[in-house]
Amino acid sequence: ELKVEQNPLFLSMQEGKNYTIYCNYSTTSDRLYWYRQDPGKSLESLFVLLSNGAVKQEGRLMASLDTKARLSTLHITAAVHDLSATYFCAVGQGAQKLVFGQGTRLTINP
Amino acid sequence: DAGVIQSPRHEVTEMGQEVTLRCKPISGHNSLFWYRQTMMRGLELLIYFNNNVPIDDSGMPEDRFSAKMPNASFSTLKIQPSEPRDSAVYFCASSQNQGYEQYFGPGTRLTVT
Numbered sequence: 001e002l003k004v005e006q007n008p009l010f011l012s013m014q015e016g017k018n019y020t021i022y023c024n025y026s027t028t029s030d031r032l033y034w035y036r037q038d039p040g041k042s043l044e045s046l047f048v049l050l051s052n053g054a055v056k057q058e059g060r061l062m063a064s065l066d067t068k069a070r071l072s073t074l075h076i077t078a079a080v081h082d083l084s085a086t087y088f089c090a091v092g093q094g095a096q097k098l099v100f101g102q103g104t105r106l107t108i109n110p
Numbered sequence: 111d112a113g114v115i116q117s118p119r120h121e122v123t124e125m126g127q128e129v130t131l132r133c134k135p136i137s138g139h140n141s142l143f144w145y146r147q148t149m150m151r152g153l154e155l156l157i158y159f160n161n162n163v164p165i166d167d168s169g170m171p172e173d174r175f176s177a178k179m180p181n182a183s184f185s186t187l188k189i190q191p192s193e194p195r196d197s198a199v200y201f202c203a204s205s206q207n208q209g210y211e212q213y214f215g216p217g218t219r220l221t222v223t
Contacts, residue, residue, distance in 0.1 A: 031210055042201065043153075043214040050210065088153065096141055096205065097166065098212060100153040 002027045002093045006101035014109055016078050021104045023072040023089035031092035032072045034063050036085045037103070043088065047074075079108045112136075114215030116202050122221045128190040131218045134183055135204030143203040143212060144177055144187050153201075159185065192222045 003026040013019050023032070031050050035043040047056045049065035049072060056063050060083065062075045072089055086105045090098040115134040123129055135142045143158040157167040159179045167177070174193070179185040189196055199219050203212040 033211070035214075042216050043203075045211055045213065048211055092210065096158065096160065097155060098143075099155075102152050 002029070002091060002099045004089060004091050004099050004101040006087075006089060006104050008104060009102055010105050010107075012107045012109065013076075013079055015080055018078065019076050021074040021076075021087055021089075021106075023074070023091075023101055025070045025072075025091045025099075027093075028067070028070075029091045029093065030067070032065050033090045033092075033098065034072070034074055035088045035090065037088065038085050046087075076106075081108050081110060084108045114202055114204050114213055116200075116215040116218050118218060119216060120219045120221075122223065123192055124223055125193055126191040127222075128188065129192045129196075129220060129222075131187040131200050131202075131220070133185045133187070133202030133215060135185070135202070136213055137183070139204035139206050139213075140182070141205045141212075142179060142185050143205075144185070145201040145203065145214075146198045147201060147217075148198045156187070189220075192220075194222045196220060197222050 005024045007022045033048055034046040036046050037043050047063040052067040054065045060077045065072045084107050086103045088100050088103045090100045093099050117132045141160050144156040145153055147153045156169045157177045158165055162179045177187045199217045201217045202215045205212045
């Protein structure tokens with residue numbers, strides 16, 4: 001059974017600082033996704049990572065995938081308040097299923 | 111494109127009543143997914159369809175839950191009878207056939223009293 005674990009589950013940081021969210025998964029997969037969810041809202045797709053060593057960047061967020069280590073990271077550079085949200089990683093299982101991590105609630109303080 | 115459309119956005123009902131949630135996927139998407147989100151259990155896949163056919167319903171919690179997809183542009187998730195522990199946000203998502211990215215609807219917040 002595929003298990004997806006995120007670390008940390010809660011993260012409070014100051015504006016301007018850098019930090020990394022980790023996503024570990026238990027079985028082989030060829031695709032990994034990062035989503036963002038604002039309170040009371042839906043999930044918004046951030047990144048799709050489809051190969052070992054894949055790195056994608058959008059603004060202050062950068063995601064990477066190491067399929068051999070079964071690890072993805074979401075790095076936040078010089079955080080700003082607008083990035084406060086809950087971030088989920090999801091790992092592909094079979095042809096189309098996704099298994100989601102618990103989510104990391106990120107709070108960025110001025 | 112309007113994105114994935116769900117209705118109603120909020121539903122409050124009494125225990126024992128039937129509840130029907132509706133979803134319209136993005137036009138051209140062949141796969142549709144129903145998820146449930148709670149604080150305790152996080153985001154769980156309930157069932158998904160490919161070309162209107164249910165592929166995997168192993169996440170459906172019990173026989174009180176049923177889902178249908180009569181055509182490519184409409185799906186329902188029904189709970190009968192509803193119980194307080196069914197209170198959650200239910201999301202519908204769609205993706206292109208054999209595509210990888212799932213697009214989520216706004217969700218239906220269900221409260222069963």
